[in-house]
Amino acid sequence: MSTAQKTLLLIGATSDIGHATAQAFAGAGWTILLAARNPEGAQRNRDDIAARSGAEVSTHRLDVLDTEGFEGFIDGLPALPDAVVCVVGEMGDQQQAQGDLAHAAKVIRTNFEGPALLLGALAERFLRRGHGTIVGVSSVAGDRGRGSNYVYGAAKAGFTAFLSGLRNRLAPTGVQVITVKPGFVRTRMTEGMKLPPLLTAEPGEVGAAILAAVSSQKGDVLYVRKLWRPVMMAIGAIPEPIFKKLRL
Amino acid sequence: MLLEGWGRYPQLNSEVLTPATPDQLNELVRGRAGLIARGNGRAYGDAAIGARSSLSAVKLDRMRGFDPQTHVLTAEAGVLLSDILDTFVPRGFFVPVVPGTKYVTLGGMIASDVHGKNHHRDGGFGAFLQSLKLVLPNGEVWNCSPHENPDVFYATIGGMGLTGVIAEASIKLKPIETAYIRQATTVAPDLASALKALDDADEATYSVAWIDCLAGGALLGRSLIYAGEHASRAEVEEARVNGELLAKAKASRLSVPLDLPSWTLNKASVKAFNEVYFRKGSRKGDAPAVVHYNPYFFPLDGVSQWNRIYGVRGFLQHQCVVPPNNAHAVLSEILERFARSGRASFLAVLKKLGKANGLMSFPMPGYTLALDVQVRDDIFALLDEIDELVTRAGGRLYLAKDARQSPATFQAGYPGLAEFQEIRRRLGVEGKIASKLSERLGI
Numbered sequence: 001m002s003t004a005q006k007t008l009l010l011i012g013a014t015s016d017i018g019h020a021t022a023q024a025f026a027g028a029g030w031t032i033l034l035a036a037r038n039p040e041g042a043q044r045n046r047d048d049i050a051a052r053s054g055a056e057v058s059t060h061r062l063d064v065l066d067t068e069g070f071e072g073f074i075d076g077l078p079a080l081p082d083a084v085v086c087v088v089g090e091m092g093d094q095q096q097a098q099g100d101l102a103h104a105a106k107v108i109r110t111n112f113e114g115p116a117l118l119l120g121a122l123a124e125r126f127l128r129r130g131h132g133t134i135v136g137v138s139s140v141a142g143d144r145g146r147g148s149n150y151v152y153g154a155a156k157a158g159f160t161a162f163l164s165g166l167r168n169r170l171a172p173t174g175v176q177v178i179t180v181k182p183g184f185v186r187t188r189m190t191e192g193m194k195l196p197p198l199l200t201a202e203p204g205e206v207g208a209a210i211l212a213a214v215s216s217q218k219g220d221v222l223y224v225r226k227l228w229r230p231v232m233m234a235i236g237a238i239p240e241p242i243f244k245k246l247r248l
Numbered sequence: 249m250l251l252e253g254w255g256r257y258p259q260l261n262s263e264v265l266t267p268a269t270p271d272q273l274n275e276l277v278r279g280r281a282g283l284i285a286r287g288n289g290r291a292y293g294d295a296a297i298g299a300r301s302s303l304s305a306v307k308l309d310r311m312r313g314f315d316p317q318t319h320v321l322t323a324e325a326g327v328l329l330s331d332i333l334d335t336f337v338p339r340g341f342f343v344p345v346v347p348g349t350k351y352v353t354l355g356g357m358i359a360s361d362v363h364g365k366n367h368h369r370d371g372g373f374g375a376f377l378q379s380l381k382l383v384l385p386n387g388e389v390w391n392c393s394p395h396e397n398p399d400v401f402y403a404t405i406g407g408m409g410l411t412g413v414i415a416e417a418s419i420k421l422k423p424i425e426t427a428y429i430r431q432a433t434t435v436a437p438d439l440a441s442a443l444k445a446l447d448d449a450d451e452a453t454y455s456v457a458w459i460d461c462l463a464g465g466a467l468l469g470r471s472l473i474y475a476g477e478h479a480s481r482a483e484v485e486e487a488r489v490n491g492e493l494l495a496k497a498k499a500s501r502l503s504v505p506l507d508l509p510s511w512t513l514n515k516a517s518v519k520a521f522n523e524v525y526f527r528k529g530s531r532k533g534d535a536p537a538v539v540h541y542n543p544y545f546f547p548l549d550g551v552s553q554w555n556r557i558y559g560v561r562g563f564l565q566h567q568c569v570v571p572p573n574n575a576h577a578v579l580s581e582i583l584e585r586f587a588r589s590g591r592a593s594f595l596a597v598l599k600k601l602g603k604a605n606g607l608m609s610f611p612m613p614g615y616t617l618a619l620d621v622q623v624r625d626d627i628f629a630l631l632d633e634i635d636e637l638v639t640r641a642g643g644r645l646y647l648a649k650d651a652r653q654s655p656a657t658f659q660a661g662y663p664g665l666a667e668f669q670e671i672r673r674r675l676g677v678e679g680k681i682a683s684k685l686s687e688r689l690g691i
Contacts, residue, residue, distance in 0.1 A: 044269065044270070044310055045310070047310065047311070047312050047313055048310035048311050051311035051312060051313045051314040051321065051322070051323070052311055052335045054314070054316065188268070
């Protein structure tokens with residue numbers, strides 16, 4: 001795939017994974033559209049990417065909770081991108097989400113409703129054009145609900161299922177859908193947590209893995225650290241009567 | 249928390265503040281007392297340990313812009329040299345001055361006015377600095393350059409972070425054809441020949457000597473002198489180097505997993521030295537080698553955490569510079585005293601320096617000698633004696649390496665101190681911007 005004129009839309013540009021991913025694509029010669037709720041905050045990342053790569057990088061205002069604004073947002077882009085990567089995610093606070101419905105709703109909307117509807121809307125445009133790549137960054141937390149983060153996990157599970165269905169529907173077309181499950185990543189979100197080294201990726205690894213998957217047009221479900229696949233298979237295989245008694 | 253420098257001595261208490269954005273940096277500096285900026289912790293002693301708080305720049309790691317016409321890169325102060333090289337070598341640019349490790353920040357390189365193997369010809373890092381942004385405790389942000397607030401600009405170059413917090417800076421990069429260095433190695437049988445070999449290499453872009461400290465008597469100061477030039481495309485092609493002309497550095501895999509007894513590095517390094525020394529010595533007129541810039545400039549970076557090799561008490565690096573007039577006598581005396589003590593590392597680095605860039609920069613025309621000593625109770629008196637020799641010769645010690653010199657040695661070596669203090673008063677940073685080093689030396 002020639003990258004001479006390729007454009008990437010990166011949703012969630014102020015996150016560490018978003019920044020690293022945009023960086024990887026810019027380094028490979030892509031033009032970058034950075035979407036963030038706060039374009040001023042994304043400006044610092046924009047400058048960084050442009051300085052390092054010499055690529056064309058612009059910022060665009062987008063609130064993933066403002067679903068009604070999605071069509072207008074897409075119309076307002078300088079061009080329909082060749083690929084979109086959505087890294088939007090917010091873990092929220094599980095304990096708060098148990099009693100505070102507004103907080104729970106926000107976690108679900110931020111991790112599921114917003115990203116799914118936005119990528120869905122872009123998928124229709126890509127389909128009309130005949131090609132495009134959609135990358136949704138979901139989470140291993142969506143593979144099985146756990147007591148410690150099931151509101152977030154359920155939202156990610158919804159997002160994973162949405163991407164899976166979209167991929168299934170669009171398989172015969174020129175539109176590719178990739179689900180990324182990064183596992184643990186050393187970012188602001190996980191700062192201060194004790195993370196197992198073999199299961200923990202750097203943001204740059206996630207960015208490089210996404211670029212490789214998009215460039216090769218191969219891959220459906222991507223675990224950045226390969227060890228996560230057997231780990232999640234094992235967790236998935238635990239019978240529910242046992243699983244429910246584990247503290248996870 | 250307990251903070252330490254690269255030498256792991258001393259370990260001192262200081263609160264660590266880590267701003268994630270330039271705005272947070274400004275907020276954290278405003279109104280604070282006893283604060284110093286800290287880069288990647290590669291200063292050896294107490295220079296980057298705040299009197300009360302240490303402001304870590306590690307998250308201020310974004311580049312702000314690069315102008316392909318002027319080759320000027322603007323970046324936040326926490327950007328690592330390794331990051332700049334990895335990003336810009338493949339684009340055909342090099343950093344005009346690099347110290348012996350690439351794991352230093354832009355802000356740290358300015359504050360220490362680091363010198364490289366090209367100091368005799370090109371000057372220090374400050375010579376290529378276009379401008380910088382300085383954040384002051386009173387909430388002001390000053391733009392400084394040779395044309396705007398020049399006195400503050402030159403006080404900040406080599407000012408050990410004591411004029412304020414460097415938030416961002418612009419540096420002019422150097423175009424290169426390849427990522428390789430054409431290296432010529434010569435042998436010098438004693439100190440006089442080593443100094444002469446460095447003088448003879450005045451025209452070379454890069455030059456440095458490794459002294460075998462085990463050799464004494466007539467062989468005192470016997471050295472290998474490494475001269476280097478950026479290799480041209482044709483030279484690299486002729487050398488049949490594998491890989492890209494502008495290849496970036498490979499990630500290092502070696503690491504020192506635990507504290508080792510102190511002789512390990514020394515024995516190994518001297519053995520390697522002797523091997524090269526005698527091989528080279530027996531074969532005059534060797535063709536220059538073409539080597540990648542990474543092992544040429546940063547051989548020790550290949551082993552991460554090599555500082556653990558000196559054991560739990562840590563080590564001191566003694567780096568002095570002495571003016572050329574009396575250099576041979578003074579350096580001989582220093583080498584002899586170290587040899588007699590049996591306490592110093594077995595290898596020392598000798599380098600010719602040019603003129604200073606900043607008011608408080610370490611370099612001055614002359615020769616600089618650096619060697620490591622393990623921290624032991626009996627080492628401090630010896631180092632004081634050696635400082636005395638340096639002071640009498642009109643030389644001084646490098647603050648980025650220092651953990652123990654006396655205020656008197658410091659004051660004798662840095663005649664710009666009074667003017668520096670005056671500038672600090674004017675900026676209102678006295679007592680507000682302070683490190684353990686500045687407290688120790690009475691700055």
